[in-house]
Amino acid sequence: MDNQFPSKKGPSFCSFRYVLALFMHSCNVVVMAQRMCLSLTMIAMVNNTNLRGLPNTSTEDHPGYIKNPVYDWSPDIQGIILSAILYGTFIIQIPVGYLSGIYPIKKIIGFALLLSSLFSLFIPLAAEVGETWIIACRVLQGISQGTATTAQHEIWVKWAPPLERSSLTSISLSGFLLGPFIVLLVTGIICDSLGWPMVFYIFGACGCTLSLLWFILFYDDPKNHPCVSINEKEYITSSLIQQVSSTRPSLPIMAIIKSLPLWAISFSSFAYLWTYNILILYSPTFINSMLHVNIRENGILSSLPFLLAWICGIIAGHAADLLSSKNVLSLTAVRKLFTAMGLLLPSIFSMCLLYLSYSFSSTIAFLILANATSSLCLAGTLINALDIAPRYYAFLKGVTAVIGMTGGIISSTLTGLFLSQDPESSWFKIFLLMSAINVISLIFYLIFAKAEIQDWAKEKQHTQF
Structure with a gap:
């Protein structure tokens, strides 16, 4: 329609x-x-x-x-x-x-x-x-x-x-x-x-x-x-x-709690911000420990992933609308596609940082790609709540943001603890745990995510008899 x-x-x-x-x-x-x-x-x-x-x-x-x-x-x-x-x-x-x-x-x-x-x-x-x-x-x-x-x-x-x-x-x-x-x-x-x-x-x-x-x-x-x-x-x-x-009816709290599509969005937001916080907050630390550059060079290198992420995010949004408007994929398939890329690609490139980075240029390339590809979630899970419940969108974004920020806080804290114990070899644990959380969250999302307005978000569900 x-x-x-x-x-x-x-x-x-x-x-x-x-x-x-x-x-x-x-x-x-x-x-x-x-x-x-x-x-x-x-x-x-x-x-x-x-x-x-x-x-x-x-x-x-x-x-x-x-x-x-x-x-x-x-x-x-x-x-x-x-x-x-x-x-x-x-x-x-x-x-x-x-x-x-x-x-x-x-x-x-x-x-x-x-x-x-x-x-x-x-x-x-x-x-x-x-x-x-x-x-x-x-x-x-x-x-x-x-x-x-x-x-x-x-x-x-x-x-x-x-x-x-x-x-x-x-x-x-x-x-x-x-x-x-x-x-x-x-x-x-x-x-x-x-x-x-x-x-x-x-x-x-x-x-x-x-x-x-x-x-x-x-x-x-x-x-x-x-x-x-x-x-x-x-x-x-x-x-x-x-x-x-x-009109804005009262929130259907129980229906929201029982909504598996919303939980799929919440878990994938948890994984996204878990990854985002690690890559954003600790990229300068990773560059310093692996490449040993001065602070000015570190700042320039740390800024490059944001530039490519900005470009990828905008392209992803337009590509998602194009796929949907041309009926190439259903809206649900579009959301799942970009969420999958936004969670899997950073995991893959992060592991490449550990095993395939043999030079300065390859290390920077994989680090930039790991950061930038996470922005593909902008056209996936990060907008999905608007599809399933436009009437409660801001409230649902607040809920999923809290769950996502919890993942970000936990990941940044654990990463700091890992690095304080062993600054060199801890990166394997950090990226492996990140990848595992991304994969598990993505599997749940691929199974339960929807992009249609849910019954509890439709106006007819709030008619008083």
Whole structure:
């Protein structure tokens, strides 16, 4: 039925919905920049070769560090500061997923992005006051970012025609992949030339600007947007007429818990973020232990996987929509295909890192491919909840995100423990466990995943007799 829409009103990259996807892409780039920049600025903020033992001390006596206060934070404190934003993001997922189906998305995302940017501006001041303040600032920033990243999924319930869901979602979500690439490239340069506080000021100012533009450009419903053409409004509303309800019924909690397709999405999200966190967080460590390059070269090499992942994610979204619209594969088969590639290929290339990397170039190639191919899940399991329950999409994304982030937290913790025991040979255990989790989750997904609206998500199921 989804393939019966008039072709003349079909996908158009000049339409406002694609402009909206690109704008969301930019917002996600800035969100990831604000999230990840501290990982690199921490090197400049904590300089153990200068003023060791003097807490919260500025190196104003050294001309090269006039704008670079240096703090004596222990490795434990540094770890808490870096991870604080993840805990803020984690705790807000499900509440925001529920509330975004009730309250206006324009206000939720706009204020969340603005608050995240303001907290970014406050970080240098918070660091000067003390580590407790910067930890609190990062937790609150994580809550703000978790609100924005979860609530944005509700946008495509009313803005994305079924035949364009993969394309629009992949464009917007690929900002999470381009953001780290930009951060790894420019943060070091900003720190060297302007001082590390300017990193937070620049990314914070960019976020404030985007949040103001958000309030101007975005409308919750395309029918009310003055910049959307009449043809585009008709195409969007007609394609979604059987899937979007004007009312939000109470959540069918028991039906959701019993839904095997939803559990398939949850387990595959667990595996995806397990893999993602290992490859993203520990790629610099792997490069350092295997290739022994300097930190500048490490930063450049660590950024390359994000660039290819960004490209792969966008291509995957368009390819998925093309396969579905041309009736080459059913939508369920499309979701399973891209999920399979997104979970299996990183496992294969990770094992190649251990057994087939005989040179510098081969090691980098396999590392880039392992990171990049995981983004194929953008056209698979990461959008699948919209297929099975568009009315509860944001809430289900919050639930699956919590399960997925649990996998990410566990994997990063276990990887750190493995490496602390044996930095060289532990990579075999790390990649083998990752591959096993990916395969097991994928088998469950291939058996139980669906791409049709489930009975419990249909409006007729909530009629009162």
